[in-house]
Amino acid sequence: MSNDKPFDDKNFPPQIIKRLLQAPPVLPHESRDEFAELFDSFELYTAPQTTPDYLAVYQVTVLTWEILRYQDMKVSLVRNHQRSALDSMLRKTHEGAMLKGAEQAVKIDADRHAKNWFGNPALRPAMVKAFELAGYSPRAVETLAFERALPALATIESLIVSAQKRLAIFLKDLEKRSEDRAAKLRAAADQAIAKKCSALEGDPK
Numbered sequence: 001m002s003n004d005k006p007f008d009d010k011n012f013p014p015q016i017i018k019r020l021l022q023a024p025p026v027l028p029h030e031s032r033d034e035f036a037e038l039f040d041s042f043e044l045y046t047a048p049q050t051t052p053d054y055l056a057v058y059q060v061t062v063l064t065w066e067i068l069r070y071q072d073m074k075v076s077l078v079r080n081h082q083r084s085a086l087d088s089m090l091r092k093t094h095e096g097a098m099l100k101g102a103e104q105a106v107k108i109d110a111d112r113h114a115k116n117w118f119g120n121p122a123l124r125p126a127m128v129k130a131f132e133l134a135g136y137s138p139r140a141v142e143t144l145a146f147e148r149a150l151p152a153l154a155t156i157e158s159l160i161v162s163a164q165k166r167l168a169i170f171l172k173d174l175e176k177r178s179e180d181r182a183a184k185l186r187a188a189a190d191q192a193i194a195k196k197c198s199a200l201e202g203d204p205k
Contacts, residue, residue: 013043017054025062027069035065038192045188046181053181056174063167064189068196070160075200077156078142078149085144086114090127093134 005068013021024035038172039061048054090110096102116123146153174182 003157013048013054014051017058020058025065030069038068041192042185042188046184048181052177056170056181056185059170060167060185060189063163064169066163066191067160067167067193070156070163071193071196071200073157074153077152078145081145081148082141083118085119085148086117086141087111088144089131089136089140090114093131093136096186097162 021036021039024032025142026035029189041053041195042057042061042064043054046057048057087110090113091097091106094106096106096111113127117127127139132138137143171182171186171189174185
């Protein structure tokens, strides 16, 4: 078949891939350029020579991007719970927490401190120290945010597993046509996922 013939330099990537890359499957907040960069990294690593080769690179890019998306959402989800977790900690440890009729004053004061927590990081150590003196962990806010996010995190984990399975199935099928190409794409996908996870772990909360 003509599609299985190697391309001349001027003829690839094939037009179908160019069209797909012009409308990548990214969400509004995601970067089209980053998707293209991921595709380019896989293309460079595997050196596709035919239309099926390029389609395989594109499909692995899509499936890997989906996994990266869910990894990013896990971090965003926990962060979304940090404000409510912080508010809860500030109220529980407030000196007026047990005073009858002080609920509104405690709420206002907690809101003020929460704004300082996010708006002026230099003030955080004093608040963390107050949590410790009240018997809580220095990472009480992060722990409580994680606890509150757990139900939704379980859903995202199942989505990650599903995407990983689909990627593994695709690569397994690709092995029937080209074991070497499948191995290279698997290694490239693993590297991209590991790089993303490392970046998320190093990102300050």
